[in-house]
Amino acid sequence: MSFDPTAAEPDRHAAPPAAGRPLRIGVGGPVGSGKTALVAALCRALADLELAVVTNDIYTTEDAEFLRRAGVLDPARIEAVQTGCCPHTAIRDDITANLDAVEALAERFPALRLVIIESGGDNLTAVFSRGLVDHQIFVVDVAGGDKVPRKGGPGVTTADLLVINKTDLAPLVGADLDVMSGDAHRVRGGLPVVLQSLVDTPGAPAVAEWVRARLAAVTTG
Amino acid sequence: MSVLALMLADSRFPGGGHAHSGGLEEAAARGLVRTEADLPAFLSGRLRTAGVLAAVFAAAAAHSAAGRVDNWSTLDEELDARTPSSAQRSASRAQGRATARAAAAMAVPSVDNVCGSTLRVLLAATPRPHHAIVLGAVIASPPDAALVAAYLSVSGPASASVRLLGLDPLRVNGSLAALEPLLRSVAADAAASAALDPAALPAPGAPALDLLAEEHDRHHREEVRLFAS
Numbered sequence: 161m162s163f164d165p166t167a168a169e170p171d172r173h174a175a176p177p178a179a180g181r182p183l184r185i186g187v188g189g190p191v192g193s194g195k196t197a198l199v200a201a202l203c204r205a206l207a208d209l210e211l212a213v214v215t216n217d218i219y220t221t222e223d224a225e226f227l228r229r230a231g232v233l234d235p236a237r238i239e240a241v242q243t244g245c246c247p248h249t250a251i252r253d254d255i256t257a258n259l260d261a262v263e264a265l266a267e268r269f270p271a272l273r274l275v276i277i278e279s280g281g282d283n284l285t286a287v288f289s290r291g292l293v294d295h296q297i298f299v300v301d302v303a304g305g306d307k308v309p310r311k312g313g314p315g316v317t318t319a320d321l322l323v324i325n326k327t328d329l330a331p332l333v334g335a336d337l338d339v340m341s342g343d344a345h346r347v348r349g350g351l352p353v354v355l356q357s358l359v360d361t362p363g364a365p366a367v368a369e370w371v372r373a374r375l376a377a378v379t380t381g
Numbered sequence: 382m383s384v385l386a387l388m389l390a391d392s393r394f395p396g397g398g399h400a401h402s403g404g405l406e407e408a409a410a411r412g413l414v415r416t417e418a419d420l421p422a423f424l425s426g427r428l429r430t431a432g433v434l435a436a437v438f439a440a441a442a443a444h445s446a447a448g449r450v451d452n453w454s455t456l457d458e459e460l461d462a463r464t465p466s467s468a469q470r471s472a473s474r475a476q477g478r479a480t481a482r483a484a485a486a487m488a489v490p491s492v493d494n495v496c497g498s499t500l501r502v503l504l505a506a507t508p509r510p511h512h513a514i515v516l517g518a519v520i521a522s523p524p525d526a527a528l529v530a531a532y533l534s535v536s537g538p539a540s541a542s543v544r545l546l547g548l549d550p551l552r553v554n555g556s557l558a559a560l561e562p563l564l565r566s567v568a569a570d571a572a573a574s575a576a577l578d579p580a581a582l583p584a585p586g587a588p589a590l591d592l593l594a595e596e597h598d599r600h601h602r603e604e605v606r607l608f609a610s
Contacts, residue, residue, distance in 0.1 A: 242400045242606065242608055243400060244400035244401070244402070244541065244544065244608050245541075245607050245608075246399060246544065249399050250399075250400065253393065254394075254395040254396070254398075254399050254400075255395065256395060256400075256479040256482075256483075257397060257400050257609065259479075260475065260478075
Protein backbone atom coordinates (compact mmCIF):
# COMPACT_ATOMS: atom_id res chain seq x y z
CA MET A 161 0.00 0.00 0.00
CA SER A 162 1.25 3.47 -0.78
CA PHE A 163 0.24 6.53 1.23
CA ASP A 164 1.62 8.91 -1.34
CA PRO A 165 -0.53 9.17 -4.46
CA THR A 166 2.38 10.58 -6.44
CA ALA A 167 4.80 7.80 -5.55
CA ALA A 168 5.34 4.35 -6.97
CA GLU A 169 5.10 1.35 -4.68
CA PRO A 170 8.09 1.11 -2.37
CA ASP A 171 10.64 -1.59 -3.06
CA ARG A 172 9.82 -4.45 -0.69
CA HIS A 173 13.08 -6.26 -1.20
CA ALA A 174 15.66 -5.76 1.52
CA ALA A 175 19.05 -4.71 0.24
CA PRO A 176 21.75 -7.30 0.87
CA PRO A 177 24.56 -6.23 3.18
CA ALA A 178 27.08 -4.03 1.43
CA ALA A 179 29.81 -6.09 -0.15
CA GLY A 180 33.04 -6.29 1.76
CA ARG A 181 31.65 -5.73 5.21
CA PRO A 182 30.87 -8.34 7.84
CA LEU A 183 27.34 -9.59 8.38
CA ARG A 184 25.78 -7.99 11.46
CA ILE A 185 23.39 -9.96 13.64
CA GLY A 186 21.66 -8.37 16.65
CA VAL A 187 20.73 -10.29 19.79
CA GLY A 188 18.08 -8.53 21.87
CA GLY A 189 15.62 -9.39 24.62
CA PRO A 190 14.62 -8.65 28.21
CA VAL A 191 17.03 -8.53 31.14
CA GLY A 192 18.13 -11.99 32.27
CA SER A 193 16.69 -13.87 29.31
CA GLY A 194 20.08 -15.35 28.45
CA LYS A 195 21.40 -13.10 25.68
CA THR A 196 25.00 -13.16 26.85
CA ALA A 197 24.95 -16.92 27.45
CA LEU A 198 23.61 -17.38 23.92
CA VAL A 199 26.29 -15.10 22.48
CA ALA A 200 28.98 -17.07 24.36
CA ALA A 201 27.52 -20.33 23.03
CA LEU A 202 27.51 -18.94 19.49
CA CYS A 203 31.13 -17.82 19.85
CA ARG A 204 32.08 -21.39 20.74
CA ALA A 205 29.89 -22.98 18.08
CA LEU A 206 31.12 -20.64 15.35
CA ALA A 207 34.76 -20.58 16.44
CA ASP A 208 35.82 -21.56 12.91
CA LEU A 209 34.51 -18.21 11.60
CA GLU A 210 36.14 -14.78 11.76
CA LEU A 211 33.73 -13.19 14.25
CA ALA A 212 33.56 -10.39 16.81
CA VAL A 213 31.08 -9.14 19.40
CA VAL A 214 29.76 -5.71 20.43
CA THR A 215 28.06 -5.57 23.84
CA ASN A 216 25.59 -2.89 24.93
CA ASP A 217 24.91 -3.96 28.48
CA ILE A 218 23.47 -1.13 30.55
CA TYR A 219 26.42 -1.76 32.82
CA THR A 220 28.53 -1.56 29.71
CA THR A 221 31.52 -3.68 30.58
CA GLU A 222 29.70 -6.45 32.46
CA ASP A 223 28.86 -8.55 29.44
CA ALA A 224 32.23 -7.90 27.84
CA GLU A 225 33.87 -9.14 31.03
CA PHE A 226 31.62 -12.21 31.07
CA LEU A 227 32.68 -13.07 27.53
CA ARG A 228 36.34 -12.43 28.28
CA ARG A 229 36.22 -14.57 31.41
CA ALA A 230 34.39 -17.32 29.53
CA GLY A 231 37.44 -17.36 27.29
CA VAL A 232 35.33 -17.90 24.20
CA LEU A 233 36.77 -15.01 22.26
CA ASP A 234 40.01 -13.07 22.01
CA PRO A 235 39.38 -9.89 24.09
CA ALA A 236 40.48 -7.80 21.11
CA ARG A 237 37.38 -9.11 19.32
CA ILE A 238 34.99 -7.68 21.94
CA GLU A 239 33.91 -4.01 21.98
CA ALA A 240 31.68 -2.51 24.67
CA VAL A 241 29.68 0.67 24.09
CA GLN A 242 28.09 3.20 26.46
CA THR A 243 24.39 3.66 25.95
CA GLY A 244 23.77 6.77 28.09
CA CYS A 245 21.13 4.96 30.20
CA CYS A 246 19.10 4.18 27.07
CA PRO A 247 19.84 0.71 25.69
CA HIS A 248 17.07 0.91 23.11
CA THR A 249 18.28 4.31 21.85
CA ALA A 250 21.74 2.88 21.19
CA ILE A 251 20.43 0.02 19.02
CA ARG A 252 17.53 1.82 17.36
CA ASP A 253 17.20 5.64 17.43
CA ASP A 254 20.86 6.65 17.43
CA ILE A 255 23.08 3.77 16.37
CA THR A 256 26.26 5.88 16.34
CA ALA A 257 28.15 4.18 19.17
CA ASN A 258 27.40 0.74 17.78
CA LEU A 259 28.37 1.69 14.23
CA ASP A 260 31.64 3.09 15.58
CA ALA A 261 32.29 -0.17 17.46
CA VAL A 262 31.49 -2.32 14.40
CA GLU A 263 33.76 -0.18 12.22
CA ALA A 264 36.57 -0.35 14.78
CA LEU A 265 36.34 -4.16 14.81
CA ALA A 266 36.23 -4.35 11.02
CA GLU A 267 39.34 -2.16 10.79
CA ARG A 268 41.13 -4.27 13.40
CA PHE A 269 40.21 -7.57 11.71
CA PRO A 270 39.93 -7.03 7.95
CA ALA A 271 38.84 -10.65 7.35
CA LEU A 272 35.89 -10.33 9.76
CA ARG A 273 32.78 -12.15 8.47
CA LEU A 274 30.33 -11.81 11.36
CA VAL A 275 29.68 -9.25 14.09
CA ILE A 276 27.20 -10.18 16.81
CA ILE A 277 25.73 -7.10 18.50
CA GLU A 278 24.18 -7.84 21.88
CA SER A 279 21.74 -5.23 23.15
CA GLY A 280 21.40 -4.25 26.77
CA GLY A 281 18.46 -5.93 28.50
CA ASP A 282 15.33 -4.01 27.59
CA ASN A 283 11.60 -4.48 27.20
CA LEU A 284 9.48 -6.23 24.60
CA THR A 285 9.33 -3.17 22.32
CA ALA A 286 13.10 -2.93 21.78
CA VAL A 287 14.22 -3.84 18.29
CA PHE A 288 17.43 -3.16 16.39
CA SER A 289 17.53 -0.58 13.64
CA ARG A 290 17.91 -2.10 10.19
CA GLY A 291 20.64 0.48 9.74
CA LEU A 292 22.67 -1.36 12.36
CA VAL A 293 21.96 -5.06 11.84
CA ASP A 294 21.13 -7.27 8.88
CA HIS A 295 19.21 -9.80 11.01
CA GLN A 296 18.05 -9.91 14.59
CA ILE A 297 17.44 -12.58 17.18
CA PHE A 298 15.09 -11.87 20.09
CA VAL A 299 15.57 -13.94 23.24
CA VAL A 300 12.87 -14.51 25.87
CA ASP A 301 12.95 -17.13 28.60
CA VAL A 302 10.36 -19.43 30.10
CA ALA A 303 10.97 -18.05 33.59
CA GLY A 304 9.73 -14.66 32.41
CA GLY A 305 6.26 -16.20 32.16
CA ASP A 306 4.60 -18.25 29.42
CA LYS A 307 2.40 -15.30 28.43
CA VAL A 308 5.31 -13.34 26.98
CA PRO A 309 4.94 -14.57 23.38
CA ARG A 310 1.19 -13.82 23.48
CA LYS A 311 1.90 -10.25 24.62
CA GLY A 312 3.82 -9.75 21.42
CA GLY A 313 5.56 -6.42 20.94
CA PRO A 314 7.93 -5.66 18.08
CA GLY A 315 10.77 -7.78 19.50
CA VAL A 316 8.67 -10.94 19.70
CA THR A 317 6.63 -10.41 16.55
CA THR A 318 9.18 -9.01 14.09
CA ALA A 319 12.60 -10.43 15.00
CA ASP A 320 14.03 -12.66 12.30
CA LEU A 321 14.44 -15.44 14.88
CA LEU A 322 12.68 -15.79 18.24
CA VAL A 323 14.49 -17.88 20.84
CA ILE A 324 12.49 -19.21 23.78
CA ASN A 325 15.31 -19.89 26.19
CA LYS A 326 15.83 -21.96 29.36
CA THR A 327 13.27 -24.63 28.45
CA ASP A 328 14.81 -26.84 31.15
CA LEU A 329 13.23 -24.53 33.73
CA ALA A 330 9.70 -24.93 32.36
CA PRO A 331 8.55 -27.60 34.85
CA LEU A 332 10.05 -25.62 37.75
CA VAL A 333 8.26 -22.37 36.96
CA GLY A 334 5.04 -23.89 35.69
CA ALA A 335 5.50 -22.63 32.14
CA ASP A 336 3.65 -24.45 29.39
CA LEU A 337 6.03 -24.80 26.43
CA ASP A 338 3.22 -25.78 24.07
CA VAL A 339 1.39 -22.55 24.90
CA MET A 340 4.56 -20.49 24.43
CA SER A 341 5.46 -22.14 21.16
CA GLY A 342 1.88 -21.98 19.85
CA ASP A 343 1.46 -18.31 20.78
CA ALA A 344 4.87 -17.46 19.34
CA HIS A 345 4.10 -19.06 15.99
CA ARG A 346 0.68 -17.42 15.91
CA VAL A 347 1.90 -13.85 16.53
CA ARG A 348 4.94 -14.22 14.23
CA GLY A 349 3.14 -15.20 11.06
CA GLY A 350 5.57 -17.85 9.89
CA LEU A 351 8.84 -16.37 11.17
CA PRO A 352 11.01 -19.03 12.84
CA VAL A 353 10.96 -19.89 16.55
CA VAL A 354 13.58 -21.94 18.40
CA LEU A 355 13.01 -23.47 21.82
CA GLN A 356 16.30 -24.20 23.53
CA SER A 357 18.07 -24.91 26.78
CA LEU A 358 21.74 -24.14 27.00
CA VAL A 359 21.87 -26.63 29.89
CA ASP A 360 20.68 -29.44 27.62
CA THR A 361 22.45 -28.24 24.45
CA PRO A 362 25.31 -25.89 25.45
CA GLY A 363 26.28 -25.27 21.83
CA ALA A 364 22.94 -23.67 20.84
CA PRO A 365 22.93 -25.86 17.71
CA ALA A 366 19.65 -24.61 16.21
CA VAL A 367 20.61 -20.94 16.53
CA ALA A 368 24.15 -21.57 15.29
CA GLU A 369 22.74 -23.35 12.25
CA TRP A 370 20.38 -20.42 11.59
CA VAL A 371 23.33 -17.98 11.77
CA ARG A 372 25.38 -20.12 9.37
CA ALA A 373 22.45 -20.12 6.93
CA ARG A 374 22.33 -16.29 7.05
CA LEU A 375 26.06 -16.18 6.31
CA ALA A 376 25.67 -18.66 3.47
CA ALA A 377 22.90 -16.50 1.99
CA VAL A 378 25.31 -13.54 1.84
CA THR A 379 28.02 -15.62 0.20
CA THR A 380 25.74 -17.10 -2.45
CA GLY A 381 23.49 -14.04 -2.81
CA MET B 382 17.46 29.55 11.48
CA SER B 383 17.57 26.75 8.90
CA VAL B 384 15.71 23.48 9.32
CA LEU B 385 19.09 21.79 9.12
CA ALA B 386 20.28 23.80 12.14
CA LEU B 387 17.11 22.84 14.04
CA MET B 388 17.72 19.17 13.23
CA LEU B 389 21.31 19.35 14.46
CA ALA B 390 20.11 20.93 17.72
CA ASP B 391 17.42 18.28 18.23
CA SER B 392 18.31 15.75 20.92
CA ARG B 393 16.87 13.09 18.61
CA PHE B 394 19.45 13.83 15.94
CA PRO B 395 21.27 10.50 15.46
CA GLY B 396 24.77 11.92 15.97
CA GLY B 397 25.72 10.01 19.09
CA GLY B 398 25.02 12.87 21.50
CA HIS B 399 22.71 10.83 23.71
CA ALA B 400 25.67 8.88 25.12
CA HIS B 401 27.57 12.02 26.24
CA SER B 402 26.81 13.78 29.52
CA GLY B 403 29.33 16.63 29.29
CA GLY B 404 30.78 15.79 32.70
CA LEU B 405 27.41 15.48 34.38
CA GLU B 406 27.81 11.76 35.09
CA GLU B 407 31.10 12.30 36.89
CA ALA B 408 29.70 15.32 38.75
CA ALA B 409 26.67 13.27 39.81
CA ALA B 410 28.85 10.33 40.86
CA ARG B 411 30.79 12.71 43.13
CA GLY B 412 27.66 14.22 44.61
CA LEU B 413 28.36 17.62 43.05
CA VAL B 414 24.98 17.59 41.32
CA ARG B 415 22.20 15.90 43.28
CA THR B 416 18.96 17.78 42.75
CA GLU B 417 17.24 20.16 40.35
CA ALA B 418 18.57 23.04 42.46
CA ASP B 419 22.18 22.07 41.68
CA LEU B 420 21.67 21.94 37.94
CA PRO B 421 21.49 25.63 36.90
CA ALA B 422 24.96 26.37 38.28
CA PHE B 423 26.44 23.35 36.50
CA LEU B 424 24.75 24.26 33.23
CA SER B 425 25.65 27.95 33.28
CA GLY B 426 29.23 27.08 34.24
CA ARG B 427 29.47 24.70 31.34
CA LEU B 428 27.87 27.17 28.95
CA ARG B 429 30.29 29.97 29.96
CA THR B 430 33.32 27.74 29.31
CA ALA B 431 32.91 24.64 27.12
CA GLY B 432 29.82 26.22 25.57
CA VAL B 433 31.66 29.42 24.65
CA LEU B 434 34.54 27.44 23.14
CA ALA B 435 32.16 25.29 21.07
CA ALA B 436 30.20 28.34 19.94
CA VAL B 437 33.37 30.22 18.95
CA PHE B 438 34.66 27.37 16.80
CA ALA B 439 31.25 26.57 15.33
CA ALA B 440 30.94 30.21 14.28
CA ALA B 441 34.47 30.31 12.87
CA ALA B 442 33.84 27.07 10.95
CA ALA B 443 30.56 28.46 9.63
CA HIS B 444 32.43 31.57 8.49
CA SER B 445 34.91 29.37 6.61
CA ALA B 446 32.09 27.29 5.11
CA ALA B 447 30.17 30.36 3.97
CA GLY B 448 33.29 31.88 2.41
CA ARG B 449 34.59 28.57 0.98
CA VAL B 450 37.81 28.97 2.94
CA ASP B 451 39.75 25.75 3.41
CA ASN B 452 41.36 26.31 6.82
CA TRP B 453 40.00 23.12 8.39
CA SER B 454 43.35 21.76 9.55
CA THR B 455 44.20 25.07 11.24
CA LEU B 456 40.81 25.25 12.99
CA ASP B 457 41.22 21.64 14.08
CA GLU B 458 44.65 22.30 15.59
CA GLU B 459 43.51 25.49 17.29
CA LEU B 460 40.54 23.76 18.92
CA ASP B 461 42.76 20.86 19.96
CA ALA B 462 45.10 23.34 21.63
CA ARG B 463 42.16 24.80 23.57
CA THR B 464 40.96 21.39 24.79
CA PRO B 465 43.54 20.20 27.34
CA SER B 466 41.58 17.10 28.39
CA SER B 467 42.30 14.11 26.18
CA ALA B 468 38.94 12.60 27.18
CA GLN B 469 37.15 15.73 25.98
CA ARG B 470 39.06 15.76 22.71
CA SER B 471 38.01 12.15 22.13
CA ALA B 472 34.39 12.87 23.01
CA SER B 473 34.35 15.88 20.68
CA ARG B 474 35.86 13.93 17.80
CA ALA B 475 33.52 10.96 18.30
CA GLN B 476 30.50 13.26 18.09
CA GLY B 477 32.02 15.20 15.21
CA ARG B 478 32.56 12.12 13.12
CA ALA B 479 29.06 10.84 13.91
CA THR B 480 27.47 14.20 13.11
CA ALA B 481 29.35 14.30 9.81
CA ARG B 482 28.17 10.77 9.01
CA ALA B 483 24.55 11.67 9.79
CA ALA B 484 24.76 14.96 7.86
CA ALA B 485 26.28 13.24 4.85
CA ALA B 486 23.30 10.86 4.82
CA MET B 487 20.82 13.76 4.65
CA ALA B 488 20.55 13.69 0.88
CA VAL B 489 18.45 16.81 0.51
CA PRO B 490 19.28 19.80 -1.67
CA SER B 491 20.08 22.10 1.25
CA VAL B 492 22.76 19.69 2.40
CA ASP B 493 24.09 18.85 -1.02
CA ASN B 494 24.23 22.39 -2.33
CA VAL B 495 25.27 24.32 0.71
CA CYS B 496 27.47 21.98 2.67
CA GLY B 497 27.90 18.67 0.87
CA SER B 498 31.12 19.79 -0.76
CA THR B 499 32.27 21.61 2.39
CA LEU B 500 31.81 18.43 4.36
CA ARG B 501 33.89 16.48 1.85
CA VAL B 502 36.74 18.99 2.01
CA LEU B 503 36.56 19.08 5.83
CA LEU B 504 36.66 15.28 6.10
CA ALA B 505 39.54 15.08 3.65
CA ALA B 506 41.54 17.46 5.88
CA THR B 507 40.41 15.96 9.23
CA PRO B 508 38.79 12.49 9.07
CA ARG B 509 37.70 12.75 12.71
CA PRO B 510 36.77 16.42 13.02
CA HIS B 511 35.71 18.14 16.23
CA HIS B 512 31.97 18.38 16.85
CA ALA B 513 31.82 22.19 16.88
CA ILE B 514 33.66 22.40 13.56
CA VAL B 515 31.27 19.96 11.88
CA LEU B 516 28.31 21.96 13.20
CA GLY B 517 29.75 25.12 11.67
CA ALA B 518 30.64 23.45 8.39
CA VAL B 519 27.13 22.05 8.00
CA ILE B 520 25.13 25.07 9.18
CA ALA B 521 27.34 27.65 7.40
CA SER B 522 25.80 30.60 9.27
CA PRO B 523 27.97 31.87 12.16
CA PRO B 524 25.13 33.07 14.43
CA ASP B 525 23.05 29.91 13.89
CA ALA B 526 26.01 27.55 14.26
CA ALA B 527 27.11 29.33 17.44
CA LEU B 528 23.65 29.14 18.97
CA VAL B 529 23.30 25.45 18.14
CA ALA B 530 26.74 24.64 19.56
CA ALA B 531 26.05 26.65 22.72
CA TYR B 532 22.66 25.00 23.18
CA LEU B 533 24.06 21.50 22.68
CA SER B 534 26.71 22.18 25.33
CA VAL B 535 23.94 22.34 27.93
CA SER B 536 21.06 20.28 26.50
CA GLY B 537 23.14 17.08 26.64
CA PRO B 538 24.04 17.39 30.34
CA ALA B 539 20.46 18.44 31.14
CA SER B 540 19.09 15.30 29.50
CA ALA B 541 21.74 13.18 31.22
CA SER B 542 20.65 14.56 34.60
CA VAL B 543 17.09 13.37 33.97
CA ARG B 544 18.30 9.90 33.03
CA LEU B 545 20.96 9.50 35.74
CA LEU B 546 19.38 11.23 38.73
CA GLY B 547 15.69 10.98 37.90
CA LEU B 548 15.36 14.76 38.09
CA ASP B 549 11.99 16.27 37.16
CA PRO B 550 12.17 16.69 33.37
CA LEU B 551 9.85 19.71 33.49
CA ARG B 552 12.02 21.59 35.97
CA VAL B 553 15.16 20.62 34.08
CA ASN B 554 13.62 21.96 30.91
CA GLY B 555 12.78 25.15 32.78
CA SER B 556 16.44 25.48 33.78
CA LEU B 557 17.44 25.17 30.13
CA ALA B 558 14.95 27.81 29.05
CA ALA B 559 16.23 30.16 31.75
CA LEU B 560 19.59 30.13 30.00
CA GLU B 561 18.20 31.85 26.91
CA PRO B 562 19.73 35.33 27.56
CA LEU B 563 23.11 33.76 28.22
CA LEU B 564 22.80 31.48 25.17
CA ARG B 565 21.98 34.49 23.01
CA SER B 566 24.90 36.53 24.28
CA VAL B 567 27.36 33.61 23.96
CA ALA B 568 26.20 33.05 20.37
CA ALA B 569 26.38 36.76 19.51
CA ASP B 570 29.91 37.09 20.90
CA ALA B 571 30.99 33.96 19.05
CA ALA B 572 29.53 35.20 15.78
CA ALA B 573 31.35 38.50 16.29
CA SER B 574 34.69 36.68 16.54
CA ALA B 575 34.01 34.30 13.63
CA ALA B 576 36.20 36.16 11.14
CA LEU B 577 39.26 36.36 13.38
CA ASP B 578 42.46 34.57 12.53
CA PRO B 579 41.97 31.11 14.13
CA ALA B 580 44.99 31.66 16.38
CA ALA B 581 43.31 34.77 17.81
CA LEU B 582 40.01 33.08 18.68
CA PRO B 583 39.01 33.17 22.37
CA ALA B 584 40.32 30.36 24.57
CA PRO B 585 38.06 29.97 27.62
CA GLY B 586 39.11 27.24 30.03
CA ALA B 587 37.23 25.12 32.57
CA PRO B 588 39.78 23.22 34.67
CA ALA B 589 37.06 21.59 36.77
CA LEU B 590 35.29 20.19 33.71
CA ASP B 591 38.64 19.04 32.31
CA LEU B 592 39.38 17.17 35.53
CA LEU B 593 35.89 15.67 35.68
CA ALA B 594 36.29 14.43 32.09
CA GLU B 595 39.66 12.85 32.86
CA GLU B 596 38.33 11.24 36.05
CA HIS B 597 35.30 9.93 34.18
CA ASP B 598 37.56 8.32 31.61
CA ARG B 599 39.68 6.72 34.35
CA HIS B 600 36.67 5.42 36.27
CA HIS B 601 35.16 4.12 33.10
CA ARG B 602 38.05 1.70 32.79
CA GLU B 603 37.73 0.61 36.42
CA GLU B 604 34.00 0.48 37.05
CA VAL B 605 30.60 1.07 35.60
CA ARG B 606 29.89 4.24 33.66
CA LEU B 607 26.80 4.68 31.54
CA PHE B 608 27.90 7.63 29.41
CA ALA B 609 30.85 7.91 27.04
CA SER B 610 31.80 11.28 28.56
